Amino acid sequence: MKPITTITATMLAILPVSVFAQDAAENAAEDTFAGHGIFFTVSGGLVSAPSFLGSGEASVYALPNISVAIGDRLNVSLLDGVSYDVYKDDNLSAGATLTYDFGREDTPSEHALLLSSVPNSEIAGLGDIEETAVVGGYIEYIYGNMQATLEIRKGVDGGHDGIVGDVDVTYNAPVEIFGKQSVISFGPTASFSDDSYASTFFDVSAAQSAASGISEYDADGGLMSYGLHASAYVPLNQNVALVGFAAFDQLTGDVAESSIVQERGAEEQVTAGLILNYTF
Template sequence: MRIAAMTMLMAAPAYAQDPPLEPPPERARPAGGDGWSVTIGAAPVLTPAWQGSKQVSLSIFPDLRIAYRDVLFASVPEGIGWNAIRADGWRVGPLVKLRFGRNERNGGSPFLITGGSDALLGMGNVKAAGEAGGFAEKTFGPRDRIRLRAELRQGFGGHRGAIADVSATYRARVGRAILSAGPRATAATGDFMQTYFGIDAGQSARTGLDRYDADGGLLSWGVGGTVVRPLDRRSAITLFTSLERLAGPAADSLLIRERGQATQFTLGIGYGFRFGL
């Protein structure tokens, strides 16, 4: 699930589920330097131990981001991307993301502090995966308060499926705080679904769960929100949360029906400090 927790960590979404901490709109403005900016921080996050888990775990995610003006960006939750097109509220470009692996012993968070889950015992481990593709984003409305975003990525490594994320976000200021919230949804091909929610003959023998061949389709839908409170020109505290529901082939898997749950909730708070290079 780690992409979703990390995505909200900035969102996210769509870690592992995807995303959560969405950065403030000013993220691209360098705090001094020659166009380069770096943000460092950390965020304790309460999240399902794995995508579909009913056990909650506490992890502390590091937050490191590097950006060059409004052109290049790099971080674990947002991936590595290039705003190749920047005009009339549009941002379009290539994107590469990391999806952390899944460990059958505890769920697999590399930043786990406490919690975890043993519900995956017998399912085997899933290696970390890269996801390469592109994104398109459009902001509009008074003060660009509305943002629509879509991503399409192809996996390699731990899974070889394709993933599509879509989201809509409304942003507003209340005093010094920046609030944002909106719906999101994720769809995936059968290769992705089978990797994380399918049950093959070997897994069935080890777990006692019936075999299940997962098809492609809607993976999840839900809503997320963030509150960013700047402390000064260089630092801010962010509260983020999401409520998502697994759907289609993922929700129908016996792994979810007998050992997990379809409703997934994430809550976290993060601190970040930005400086220029």
């Protein structure tokens, strides 16, 4: 059984990546653990998300995570994989990632971290999409309170060998919440893929159609979705921070026209969550 669904894992991308939020966490840790170059963060929270990409049903999941920051370039996360800044200066950073696509189950109701009910016949018959090791790269540019990021990833071993990417533009606004210097981040986002990725998640073969009752469909790549993501980072003390996030994504193109989406799901994808981080 997979530990977490594709859509829930994707929500990690919504968590605040603002330089202000990161600096606040790093400075808090440095103030408490001066001289240490390794910081651990244990996270726990709840996420309401579609049970699969394209689902019209919202489900609530537990979201546990452990991450390690080694210096200011290397990050390792249980859910988000490994990222390393190959190049880094005050405004521009570029690096590589090794992540894990958790695939898709055709029986979302059996998910190990599921806390609410899911119609167990929603996509039964499509078959599971196996987990996939994914490599990628990213480039990020920061100018004042604005931040732009491009990330591209490719499956190399497992359920798919497709290419998928994201473009994000984020405005980071320092604010005071609960009497604490905090950060609200928000901005537009878009996702795209090649034919292989779109086919893996949104095609319906003749055999799958017969087993599931969903019409046959052949998806091509291109722009998959566009939307608006927002998050709030609130440090409660030097070690503990509260993170809230929400996202609206509109599926588009061949993905939106897939019979999976049209007959068993929805083009509008809404996600929200609340997470507590403890850094030491």
